[in-house]
Amino acid sequence: MEHGSLTDPSQSTFSLVDEDHTFANAARFTLNQDPRTKFCGYSIPHPSDNRLNIRIQTTGDAAKDVFNDSCQDLMVICQHVRSTFDKAVVDFRMSKSVNGMDIDSNN
Numbered sequence: 001m002e003h004g005s006l007t008d009p010s011q012s013t014f015s016l017v018d019e020d021h022t023f024a025n026a027a028r029f030t031l032n033q034d035p036r037t038k039f040c041g042y043s044i045p046h047p048s049d050n051r052l053n054i055r056i057q058t059t060g061d062a063a064k065d066v067f068n069d070s071c072q073d074l075m076v077i078c079q080h081v082r083s084t085f086d087k088a089v090v091d092f093r094m095s096k097s098v099n100g101m102d103i104d105s106n107n
Helices: 019-031 063-096
Strands: 001-004 011-017 037-043 049-058
Touching: 011 063, 019 037, 019 049, 019 063, 049 063
Parallel strands: none
Antiparallel strands: 001 011, 011 049, 037 049
């Protein structure tokens, strides 16, 4: 849910349900990498409340668009990390089987 200003779309607060520090800190990182972001921060109102708030202020672009672009960037980063990890696992298993060790992939 977006809690923005009708008169100034460059600043908004987004309330997300079922997310925690893991997503919020990663989103904050990618938002702060964007030169259109003036300010970005997040808060979790209460530990028992399953919600977080992300506040974004931009240099003029709509905060919703900057947030959307940032989430897309975060997905690209996660895909890169996953593919790099998968390749490293395959390389490790290949190097161990070449050296005479049989690595069981079911463990």
